[in-house]
Amino acid sequence: MKIAVLGTGGGARAHIAKLAELGHDVHVGTRDPQATLARTEPDMMGSPPFKDFLAQHPGVELHTFGDAAAASDGLVINGIDGHNAVAALSAIADRLAGKTLIDYAVPFVYRHEPEHPWPTPWGIMPKLEPVDTDSLGEQIQRALPRTKVVKSFVTQEQTTVVNPKAVGNGDHTMFVAGEDADAKQRATDLLKAYGWTDVLDLGPLVCARGMEMYAHMHSAIGFGLGHEFGGHFGIKVVR
Amino acid sequence: MKIAVLGTGGGARAHIAKLAELGHDVHVGTRDPQATLARTEPDMMGSPPFKDFLAQHPGVELHTFGDAAAASDGLVINGIDGHNAVAALSAIADRLAGKTLIDYAVPFVYRHEPEHPWPTPWGIMPKLEPVDTDSLGEQIQRALPRTKVVKSFVTQEQTTVVNPKAVGNGDHTMFVAGEDADAKQRATDLLKAYGWTDVLDLGPLVCARGMEMYAHMHSAIGFGLGHEFGGHFGIKVVR
Numbered sequence: 001m002k003i004a005v006l007g008t009g010g011g012a013r014a015h016i017a018k019l020a021e022l023g024h025d026v027h028v029g030t031r032d033p034q035a036t037l038a039r040t041e042p043d044m045m046g047s048p049p050f051k052d053f054l055a056q057h058p059g060v061e062l063h064t065f066g067d068a069a070a071a072s073d074g075l076v077i078n079g080i081d082g083h084n085a086v087a088a089l090s091a092i093a094d095r096l097a098g099k100t101l102i103d104y105a106v107p108f109v110y111r112h113e114p115e116h117p118w119p120t121p122w123g124i125m126p127k128l129e130p131v132d133t134d135s136l137g138e139q140i141q142r143a144l145p146r147t148k149v150v151k152s153f154v155t156q157e158q159t160t161v162v163n164p165k166a167v168g169n170g171d172h173t174m175f176v177a178g179e180d181a182d183a184k185q186r187a188t189d190l191l192k193a194y195g196w197t198d199v200l201d202l203g204p205l206v207c208a209r210g211m212e213m214y215a216h217m218h219s220a221i222g223f224g225l226g227h228e229f230g231g232h233f234g235i236k237v238v239r
Numbered sequence: 240m241k242i243a244v245l246g247t248g249g250g251a252r253a254h255i256a257k258l259a260e261l262g263h264d265v266h267v268g269t270r271d272p273q274a275t276l277a278r279t280e281p282d283m284m285g286s287p288p289f290k291d292f293l294a295q296h297p298g299v300e301l302h303t304f305g306d307a308a309a310a311s312d313g314l315v316i317n318g319i320d321g322h323n324a325v326a327a328l329s330a331i332a333d334r335l336a337g338k339t340l341i342d343y344a345v346p347f348v349y350r351h352e353p354e355h356p357w358p359t360p361w362g363i364m365p366k367l368e369p370v371d372t373d374s375l376g377e378q379i380q381r382a383l384p385r386t387k388v389v390k391s392f393v394t395q396e397q398t399t400v401v402n403p404k405a406v407g408n409g410d411h412t413m414f415v416a417g418e419d420a421d422a423k424q425r426a427t428d429l430l431k432a433y434g435w436t437d438v439l440d441l442g443p444l445v446c447a448r449g450m451e452m453y454a455h456m457h458s459a460i461g462f463g464l465g466h467e468f469g470g471h472f473g474i475k476v477v478r
Binding site for chain 1: 366367370371372406407410411414416439440441442446448449450452453454455456457458459460462463464471472473474475476477478
């Protein structure tokens, strides 16, 4: 398949590499391809320059967000950070029309909270916007009424999403939520190709609220386990 | 031990019955004992009148909130609903001083949302207050600086908290968070007596945010599994 991945950060790279390994044609979207290729320093999360990553993954193509979306034959993965996702996706709404968009962004608003330098690794507590009565997944769906939005992946580090067997031999649970059954099936098929055996459909996109709000619990569990940022553990729904 | 349970709802009753079964002296607190005993109708959640429950558990004593807290020799379980907890506990702060208070309340503000009659069983979506940048657990600790607050139990139905082996033979995870290590150990000891084998200390009480915000995910998972309200499943941290 021709699959678009929007974003060039660490999470997006995990999907790009895995999709290429699975034999898909991967079309990566970035705001400004020339600027992305010109960077020679690690990004804010410590990932090496994207051009180095690209050199290691021949066949992966870099485009603007819109051109990457247009190159997809049906599936687009949103790896644009939560703060910018609605604006960036709205700007290419026509090119996402009719497609399935899997969104894994968390709508973090970072803020400093010196009295609670914990449990995040950055010495700050995350704040979510929106939260509780709305979600980024729902905002994106409202902004893109012609696109089938599926919220998924968000309860895990993306390196574990593409390699679930790295934790407990894969015996843990991934979630999908969305309004369109076919789009959720498409996301589920991708997750099974990644190695997931337990994919739970939570129901409509309103469940994205819980998936995004789980970010606090994910951080807390990681630090409860003594991990640095990006610790590898899974959540299994036992029933 | 002499243990106080504040509240007479379904969750509180699960703890009262289990603690009595374990041989503890259980002191139940309610706002107005005479009014509680006078009730002859099921409560809003369908639980039978408390006096019927009390008749089935000889030895369990009913008091005011304050008298129940005073009767405890160290451990108090807060089963007062989230909306009323801070005010009710603040009013008996002197009688909770020096004790360990395990809080499992979720700060739900119920509201009607007809466009999303799902995924809660009541046809409404929950809203939390506080959320994201504060938690009920932290509010209670600030209101009771002389009390050692532990947030726990909140990620589960209370009937499963007191009977973890009912799900997956007990192979799932319970969480504690709080500022005081001895108080968390006391809560952990109680959980082990209930049958829990995996109790994860998340760290300081700021982690109560994640535990309370998990309420959305808990509802979503329950409905993803096709459960009615109060479905029995567990969350296991796989590592």
